[in-house]
Amino acid sequence: MKQSKLIAPHPHPRPGAGLLVGSLRSIIVWRSRALLALVCLMTSLASSLVSAGVKIEHWVAPSGAKVYFVEARVLPILDVQIDFAAGGAFVAAGKAGVAGLTRGMLETGAGALDEEAIAGRLVDIGARLGGGADSDRASVSLRTLVSRTEREAALELMRTVLSAPTFPQAALEREKARTIAGIREAETRPDAIAGKRFAAAIYPDHPYGVSPTVETVSAISRDDLADFHRRHYGAKGAVVSIIGDVSRAEAEAIAQRLTEALPAGGGALVPPPVKMPQRATIKIPHPAAQSHVHVGLPAISRGDADYFPLLVGNYTLGGGGFVSRLMKEVREKRGYAYSVYSYVAPRKLEGPFEIGLQTKREQVDDALKVVNEVLTDYIAKGPTPQELAAAKKNMVDGLALRMDSNAKLLGYLSAIGFHGLPLSYLDDFAGKVKAVTVEQIRAAFARHVKAENLVTVVVAAD
Amino acid sequence: MRSLRILAEAPISPFRQRLPNPYMRSSFAAIALLAVAALPAPTLANPYETKLANGLRVIVKEDPRAPTAVHMVWYRAGSMDEKDGTSGVAHVLEHLMFKGTRTLKSGEFNKRVAEAGGRDNAFTSRDYTAYFQIVPKAALPEMMKLEADRMANLTLDAKEFAAEIKVVMEERRLRTDDNPQGLVHEALNSTLFQAHPYRRPVIGWMDDLEHMTWQDARDWYRQWYAPNNAYVVVVGDVDHREVFRLAQKYYGAYKSKALPERKPQNEPEQAGIRRVSVKAPAKLPYLAMAWKAPKLRDVQKDRDPYALEVLAAILDGHDASRFSKNLVRGSRIAQSAGAGYDGSLRGEATFTLDGQPAEGKTIAELEAALRAELKRVQDEGVSAEELARVKTQSIAAQTYKRDSLMAQAMEIGGMEASGLNWRDIDTLLEKLKTVTAEEVQAVAKKYFTDDTLSIAVLDPQPIEQSKPRKPSGAVRH
Numbered sequence: 001m002k003q004s005k006l007i008a009p010h011p012h013p014r015p016g017a018g019l020l021v022g023s024l025r026s027i028i029v030w031r032s033r034a035l036l037a038l039v040c041l042m043t044s045l046a047s048s049l050v051s052a053g054v055k056i057e058h059w060v061a062p063s064g065a066k067v068y069f070v071e072a073r074v075l076p077i078l079d080v081q082i083d084f085a086a087g088g089a090f091v092a093a094g095k096a097g098v099a100g101l102t103r104g105m106l107e108t109g110a111g112a113l114d115e116e117a118i119a120g121r122l123v124d125i126g127a128r129l130g131g132g133a134d135s136d137r138a139s140v141s142l143r144t145l146v147s148r149t150e151r152e153a154a155l156e157l158m159r160t161v162l163s164a165p166t167f168p169q170a171a172l173e174r175e176k177a178r179t180i181a182g183i184r185e186a187e188t189r190p191d192a193i194a195g196k197r198f199a200a201a202i203y204p205d206h207p208y209g210v211s212p213t214v215e216t217v218s219a220i221s222r223d224d225l226a227d228f229h230r231r232h233y234g235a236k237g238a239v240v241s242i243i244g245d246v247s248r249a250e251a252e253a254i255a256q257r258l259t260e261a262l263p264a265g266g267g268a269l270v271p272p273p274v275k276m277p278q279r280a281t282i283k284i285p286h287p288a289a290q291s292h293v294h295v296g297l298p299a300i301s302r303g304d305a306d307y308f309p310l311l312v313g314n315y316t317l318g319g320g321g322f323v324s325r326l327m328k329e330v331r332e333k334r335g336y337a338y339s340v341y342s343y344v345a346p347r348k349l350e351g352p353f354e355i356g357l358q359t360k361r362e363q364v365d366d367a368l369k370v371v372n373e374v375l376t377d378y379i380a381k382g383p384t385p386q387e388l389a390a391a392k393k394n395m396v397d398g399l400a401l402r403m404d405s406n407a408k409l410l411g412y413l414s415a416i417g418f419h420g421l422p423l424s425y426l427d428d429f430a431g432k433v434k435a436v437t438v439e440q441i442r443a444a445f446a447r448h449v450k451a452e453n454l455v456t457v458v459v460a461a462d
Numbered sequence: 463m464r465s466l467r468i469l470a471e472a473p474i475s476p477f478r479q480r481l482p483n484p485y486m487r488s489s490f491a492a493i494a495l496l497a498v499a500a501l502p503a504p505t506l507a508n509p510y511e512t513k514l515a516n517g518l519r520v521i522v523k524e525d526p527r528a529p530t531a532v533h534m535v536w537y538r539a540g541s542m543d544e545k546d547g548t549s550g551v552a553h554v555l556e557h558l559m560f561k562g563t564r565t566l567k568s569g570e571f572n573k574r575v576a577e578a579g580g581r582d583n584a585f586t587s588r589d590y591t592a593y594f595q596i597v598p599k600a601a602l603p604e605m606m607k608l609e610a611d612r613m614a615n616l617t618l619d620a621k622e623f624a625a626e627i628k629v630v631m632e633e634r635r636l637r638t639d640d641n642p643q644g645l646v647h648e649a650l651n652s653t654l655f656q657a658h659p660y661r662r663p664v665i666g667w668m669d670d671l672e673h674m675t676w677q678d679a680r681d682w683y684r685q686w687y688a689p690n691n692a693y694v695v696v697v698g699d700v701d702h703r704e705v706f707r708l709a710q711k712y713y714g715a716y717k718s719k720a721l722p723e724r725k726p727q728n729e730p731e732q733a734g735i736r737r738v739s740v741k742a743p744a745k746l747p748y749l750a751m752a753w754k755a756p757k758l759r760d761v762q763k764d765r766d767p768y769a770l771e772v773l774a775a776i777l778d779g780h781d782a783s784r785f786s787k788n789l790v791r792g793s794r795i796a797q798s799a800g801a802g803y804d805g806s807l808r809g810e811a812t813f814t815l816d817g818q819p820a821e822g823k824t825i826a827e828l829e830a831a832l833r834a835e836l837k838r839v840q841d842e843g844v845s846a847e848e849l850a851r852v853k854t855q856s857i858a859a860q861t862y863k864r865d866s867l868m869a870q871a872m873e874i875g876g877m878e879a880s881g882l883n884w885r886d887i888d889t890l891l892e893k894l895k896t897v898t899a900e901e902v903q904a905v906a907k908k909y910f911t912d913d914t915l916s917i918a919v920l921d922p923q924p925i926e927q928s929k930p931r932k933p934s935g936a937v938r939h
Contacts, residue, residue: 074527075527075861075864075865076861077861077862077865107781115791116782116787116791119780119781119782119786119787120782122780122781122782123780123781123782123851123854123855124850124851124854125854126854126855126857126858126859127858128862143862145858145861171791174791174794177794177820177821178790178797178820180821181745181746181797181820181821182797184745184746184821185744185745185746187745188743188744188745188922188925189744190640286743286925287743287925287928288640288743289635289639289640290632290635290636290639290640320576321572321576321581322560322569322572322573322576323569323572323573323576328569331629332568332569332625333625334625334628335624335625335626335627335628335629335632336628336632337629337632338629338630338632338633338636339636358632358635358636359632360631360632360635390573390576390577393576393577393579394576394577394579395579396579397577397578397579397580397598397601398579398580398581398598399579400528400529400530400579400598401528401530401579401580401581401596401597401598403528404527404528404529404530404867405527405528405865405866405867406865407865407866
């Protein structure tokens with residue numbers, strides 16, 4: 001049923017999924033988007049969770065796919081997600097848009113089914129297919145009732161969509177047109193302009209910085225998608241995450257069934273190395289009432305030993321919602337912004353550290369000055385012992401609520417699998433957070449957030 | 463379209479504009495706020511309800527899946543209770559509720575929640591204002607104590623207000639002034655409703671925000687924040703008797719208050735189509751159409767609201783719905799198209815259609831296509847298969863919802879906020895299942911006349927030719 005009560009509903013947490021169109025009335029106004037944000041950001045990065053009681057089983061299916069499984073018997077539901085190293089970072093130069101279109105078009109035709117048949121079957125069994133593509137990965141996720149008829153039909157559909165997409169020409173032309181219309185629309189929006197320019201500026205000459213354009217999308221052919229699927233959706237590179245009301249034996253059969261017919265390709269792939277940007281300030285004209293500001297740089301990759309110091313340190317700087325320094329200085333004290341935050345988002349290679357805010361254009365210089373002072377001071381001194389203790393308390397005590405649903409756990413399973421994190425990641429989390437010292441935070445920020453590489457992008461600058 | 467089918471690496475469709483990363487992450491809000499009619503839950507004794515002597519109702523749903531709990535307080539005071547000249551005050555007060563109380567310093571509330579490992583937030587709608595914390599269950603008593611404290615002991619002062627009103631103005635710029643579709647929705651509401659308070663935006667008119675005083679916020683607080691104008695919802699790994707006891711201990715201390723009179727402010731009957739257009743920097747035009755519609759008053763006897771809910775789902779409830787199939791995929795007239803009906807509210811209901819024309823198509827063509835879809839239902843009705851799909855979707859959603867404590871708490875709270883009773887959550891689902899094809903066709907014929915229609919369109923302007931809101935100097939790259 002359509003929900004229509006929200007002002008800013010985002011039905012999907014994934015980058016690439018989006019706003020619900022029909023939310024017509026501006027009915028609910030949240031106190032803070034950043035706070036919601038924080039929680040879900042942490043969730044999606046599997047950066048904060050926990051421990052006791054979650055038993056993750058892992059094996060490699062005969063197909064070669066890596067499988068991560070949690071048996072959860074309370075609700076009669078099943079969640080499955082398959083991740084591939086098939087994000088934008090693996091797309092050839094000049095082909096930006098291929099990763100997203102390949103993922104998005106899986107449901108427009110597969111095996112003997114056309115898109116109406118696929119959509120109809122899903123609806124008839126009450127199942128949901130989701131997912132998307134970001135810079136590193138492409139995901140396909142399924143939620144279904146666990147009753148046999150529904151589950152069988154849902155898994156069969158997922159298998160077909162993953163293994164035998166047909167990329168129909170007519171659907172491709174339509175989706176290219178929609179994508180191009182979307183790009184042109186985004187080129188008018190200050191937040192979209194700022195995001196794209198920021199990515200391009202901090203990732204010069206790197207696929208992490210490339211966004212699809214009208215030209216690149218126009219040039220994409222059916223063969224490009226089929227080829228990308230063949231090379232990047234292979235069983236050997238696949239990570240299958242399963243949680244729900246099924247046994248280990250059933251999960252084994254499910255994983256094999258979903259991956260046995262995948263293309264032969266796939267395997268360890270790494271995007272080209274990231275080059276550090278030079279310090280720069282980029283100002284872009286726009287008539288908006290507010291300037292949109294991003295400050296940041298490529299910071300850290302998954303598996304880096306400095307991850308926990310940066311993560312814990314960022315809580316105090318701008319990750320901890322209303323208790324963060326940026327929120328206090330920029331919003332609470334001066335009223336400069338509704339939303340101001342910082343985050344660290346590790347990727348396969350160096351993912352971004354970013355500070356963001358929007359503020360009335362006349363005061364953007366003042367707001368930026370405050371941001372830079374807070375950041376400089378924090379890099380030099382790190383948190384106070386009291387701040388560090390508070391950060392740890394929130395992150396450790398809050399673990400329980402970061403993994404209190406199958407949906408959240410599924411996100412962690414897929415992150416652990418995709419990034420090759422240890423199976424004990426959740427169990428170790430609290431210990432790693434507790435072990436972080438002020439000195440480690442200062443050292444980590446000094447290593448990963450260097451002033452000489454910080455890029456500032458301001459859209460709607462005077 | 464219910465779910466967008468293309469997921470590009472950089473979000474690129476108009477509805478997937480590149481938001482700063484954290485903005486993409488408020489998904490749980492969307493899940494939590496699903497229309498109440500769609501998501502009933504099986505109930506026996508659970509949930510449990512009690513009422514304190516001061517009028518505060520406490521509703522507890524025990525769900526021991528994880529060692530966590532959601533605690534919410536809902537006040538029956540939203541923007542519809544505001545007066546002209548102080549629009550937005552309900553929401554401004556919501557912001558100020560995080561400042562100090564007689565015993566708690568400003569900012570301390572958030573700090574306590576954070577240190578408990580929890581998270582908290584609040585939201586304001588036309589009908590209500592609500593506050594919540596999600597915490598490890600051991601922290602529930604402290605949350606109830608904190609929330610009860612600010613029900614009565616808020617210390618409002620001019621200095622805190624002066625900083626916070628600026629934050630709210632920034633929020634308005636972000637949500638509405640720089641958001642073309644936000645501007646269109648605001649224009650549509652103020653056209654569609656002329657007497658009813660739903661005509662005012664929840665965030666408030668900018669001019670009203672600029673002239674608001676801390677005393678306006680204080681007055682609002684004194685008038686509406688009372689135990690007899692609120693209810694508490696707790697869902698999680700809790701014992702309801704213990705929650706009742708804590709509620710008595712913390713909330714039971716306050717006296718009930720005489721509340722201001724709520725006048726009906728009914729909208730006079732509309733007689734003739736209304737159109738409004740908004741110019742803003744954008745590329746694609748946007749169209750929103752809203753018809754006056756009945757709301758749900760008597761869950762047992764009413765029929766039309768259920769039929770309208772089913773109609774909305776058939777048009778735009780899922781990926782195989784008519785708008786996706788016919789307008790986005792089939793004729794390719796629409797870049798996107800949606801339908802919405804919410805009959806569970808305190809004020810007046812509408813049925814809405816909206817969308818963006820595909821490139822090369824016009825607003826007029828999209829409007830004609832949306833009307834043609836309505837006409838098809840009027841002339842030919844809907845199929846048994848379509849009805850069955852709506853039911854299947856509802857039943858699946860009912861099960862999936864149990865994966866989220868917040869969704870369950872929101873369902874109870876939202877139901878109560880609209881003046882219905884949480885005990886009727888199941889009834890709504892059962893009633894939805896009884897809707898017939900004939901009833902859907904009948905409501906399609908009955909309510910979609912031009913006499914009660916209002917239409918708002920976005921007239922996109924090139925950004926190069928749009929002026930900044932204030933004069934500005936030369937721009938450097």
